[in-house]
Amino acid sequence: MLFAPFAARGPSLGGKPSPKDYPSPKELCELLEKDHEVIQVAGNDDLQVAKDVRRNLPHEQVCELVKWSDTGVCVDSYLQHTYWSLGKPAIVLFGISDPVIFGHPENLNLIRDRSSLRPNQFDLYYTTDYKPEAFVSPNEILDSLNSIGKQEACETRT
Secondary structure: OEEEOOOOOOOOOOOOOOOOOOOOHHHHHHHHHOOOOOEEEEOOOOOOOOOEEEEOOOHHHHHHHHHHOOOEEEEOOHHHHHHHHOOOOEEEEEOOOOHHHHOOOOOEEEEOOHHHOOOOOOOOHHHOOOOHHHOOOHHHHHHHHHHHOOOOOOOOEO
């Protein structure tokens, strides 16, 4: 399984977390690693939370890892689009961005509550305040992962 709990760093974040970063990456990764081989896909500045982390991979290598994996867990980032383009399902963690606009219905798009969505979805996401409370809990993600094999098609869940 690929795991990417952090989004690309916007140019004006000034060291703050991206509004798309998952707030409990270590806790979630520990739960995932109990039953899955986890490879974290990360950038240079991302915190290592998995035992196996691969940093700054070229897109071709990321695609090979996606093909290898049964599924991935990622925030709203390029990785969800890569899964979709290769016809593989991912669990995508949304906070301030609307999965109806930016997600793919073939993925399992998880969002806590639509009230956390930023008002103008087409503004630059990194100008929005970080809202860790906008994300689903690690246990909710694990429950969704366990159910993914039981459903034919993924759907947006709120």
